[in-house]
Amino acid sequence: MNRLVIILILGIFTAGILTVSFISDNFVDANSTKKINFTKTIISSQDPGQGHENHQLALILSPNEGTLYDGSMTFTSSEPVEIVVLHEINSNDAKGQPTWTIDGNTIYAISLIDLKSKSDSFEFTGAALALHSLNSKEFTSTVSVDGWIRGQLTEIITQKIEVQKEPSLLLSRTNVAAIIPMHEGFYNGNSIFYIITDSSQQEYAEMITKKQSWKVETAPPIEKTPEDTLQKIFIFKNGVKGDGIYGHQKEIFSSTPSQELEYSALNSVIEVTWKKGQNAKILESSEEIINAEEDGRV
Template sequence: MILLNKIIAIVAISVVVAGIISIPAITEQFVDAGSRKKIHFTQTITSSQDPGQGHESHQLALILSPNTGTLYDGSITYTASEPIQIVVLHEIPNTQAIGQPTWTVDSETIYGLSLVKPGISAGSFEFTGAALALHTTNTEPFSATVSVDGWIRGQPTEVIMQKIEAEKEAEPTLLLSRANVPATIPLHIGTFDGEPVYYIITDSNDETHVDLITEQQEWKVELAPPLSNTPKEALQTVYMFTDGVDGDGIHGYQDEVFSSTPAQTDEYSALASVTNISWKIGQVPEVLNSTQAIIGAEQTGRITFEDTEVVINMPQIIWPEGQMTVKDNKTLTDDMPYGGGQVLDINKDNMTATFIAHRGWGPDGKTIYYIVTDATPLGPAEMMGVTDAPTSANLIANAAAVDLFQFQ
């Protein structure tokens, strides 16, 4: 018998919006519909020398290969080892190849070339064309994991390493993606009470901050409008400086200051309400590295507060009194136990944290991956090896959270 348990504990504040991290859906499914085929797959690829004439010094990772009479239409989500460009090729007659960027291997079959320059190493893009690839002007190979969801019109012979047979199968082929995959996320450094705090940023309700942080950390932050519904009881405060001493903060000034860490069990939340700090004219800026220092500067008329409606998911990985549990056994399998820690590695030199991303299904039935950073009550938090965050109980039955169902 299959038992369905609705998890009341708010596991993974990152689950507030399903699929908040940029690990793409990894379902490989092909549905025959005559000359129109559904395609949905994920593949990790390594680039090689671009075979296009005039591009020999570039690197190209071909995702959807060009085939005469074939048109691809859909979306791609990708994460790469370095910032990349997206290439979309268009089948055109040779007589129309003058006056536009083109790509060809043999000078006989010529494609129109659209070169999209997102300048980031992770993101999403909608496309329509005769071929799809990732590209850099560098000479060294890069690697990337791509997820494609779309349709193929025509009769393609190859999609990366996936073969699509021309004859109709009795049943659609369905290959499930890996149940657990590593997700490496950039670390940021902030302060609490004068001590360093290392944290990640996964999603926000504010598009401006989403775009700013995505560009800054070169790892996609998801837009999550439901976070606007987060009750105050489930939020801590993060102070961001919009001027003052130059530094590595979100706005290019000093590091962010948190009002609590997991050591303050009854106050800590991964979800933070943003208060902007600016220095008054005539004041000499200095680093304020604690809530007390900030409040003191405001009371003496040196700075001004601006409370905002911005909510950012900022789970703390290392704080003055401790850190998240790092899993001892780092081998990922489909049937590995859920407990024992959700972090595979914390690298302060490279400023990254690697989590276990678990497979799930979104409300539309598509595969998503999610990470778990904190939970409540204490029992599930200890079992999973994540931060105990009792304030998350205020999210139960709130529109800022979504239900997560587990099957046993």
């Protein structure tokens, strides 16, 4: 069993708890209902909806299939804005009601509440929430949201700001949805989900980036993190084929956020290799790996 001096910053998803430092939304598990509360500042961009090309949109809660948002919002904005609430519908149910779509295939019913105001509070229920302006002028808004997400989240969606150079040499900022790939692993026989954001080694970061089609950043300084502050993640280099990082079985973690005294988002990677002649099988806990090592199987 080979040890690599590689440290990853991982977001572990277990019991519905999100522990990724760069996402400000706070989730609390309640079976299929999750609490959400945050404050953030958003810069609008061109509305991507068909027929809205000359409008501006600041997306607050992104649409996610099968998910319903319910709560209240307070906002302030640099320009008078409307509130947009989208509702997930079947395309056959449109039947003349106002709709919003990007590609003409996925269609949402749209509630457009014109407050003619730069600040207000509003209670909402729907599949997405945004601020909207009929003008093409960019606006900046700060929003505070307190509410619930109902339904099973299959993707973690956040927003990032990109700066693009226009032909006129003016800079514009665009809010886009970033879908972060999730991986499945094991902790004590139970499935957990996690994301990979950083690695201390460039080669490893490039390998994961290629595999998951989402960039893993290289952060050499995290390699200096004291060993006793790290948790362990076991990655299999051979054995049973599967969805693991090297194409074999899923990774195994030594702790999760439920183990508050042991858990760390910084992970020391331990590569596990089955010895020749051994009958490889799926392992689901760090204890099973230790036993396999003591028996001379890995």
